[in-house]
Amino acid sequence: MQLETVDHLLTTTRSVKRRLDLQRPVEREVIEKCLEIATQAPVGGYIPKYHFVVVTDADKKKRIGDLYRKVYYEIYLPHRKTIELSFPERESRFLDVTNHLVEHFHEVPVHIIPCIEGRVDEPSTFKQASVYGQILPAAWSLMLALRARGVGSCWTTLHLMHEGEVAELLEIPDNITQTALLPVAYFTGSDFKPARRIPARERTHWDMWGSR
């Protein structure tokens, strides 16, 4: 295994919001191949419960984009102004790219919604972790597999505030939980860099909480 290549992929798979090529279609075969790879992630249980709803229909993406935009401007942006930020000096760039995505959401060639069978209506940590843990590793593998092929994506969740409307639009059954929405497009330029993060060692606890 080429460790350098693997580490590069893992450290530079960014949330691509601005550098999405909105004109270039993403081939169905590429999506299918990446989904096959993604389903190799840990899924739990003997019969996997994952589903991926792939949306390419322009009218459906437009409707999803409208719902996403509504949540973004009416709920997310006002809320963001009230929270403490890890890197406040980066806020204007963050908003710049995030605003760009929201305005072009419907133009992104493919929307992929990773879904899981079942609902998490119980607050138990065990139940929640068991349901989401069966789909989120696969969704991240999907993003890595896409990125390795020059295709960008971004983890988004805002549409979930209108999960029911999107379920109706896409005829997703009631017992299915939508977990995210990945806008997917070839990216332009490839000089992605590791992100600035709070160092892992500051958030790592050896043998007991707070012990470095």
Ligand SMILES: Cc1cc2nc3c(=O)[nH]c(=O)nc-3n(C[C@H](O)[C@H](O)[C@H](O)COP(=O)(O)O)c2cc1C
């Ligand atoms: C749980 C979760 C939900 C997110 N939801 C959204 C979203 O709805 N819209 C969006 O633009 N970005 C969303 N993001 C992406 C973050 O804004 C993103 O991580 C941030 O831009 C940092 O990018 P980076 O990972 O490339 O450093 C989400 C990320 C996570 C982990």
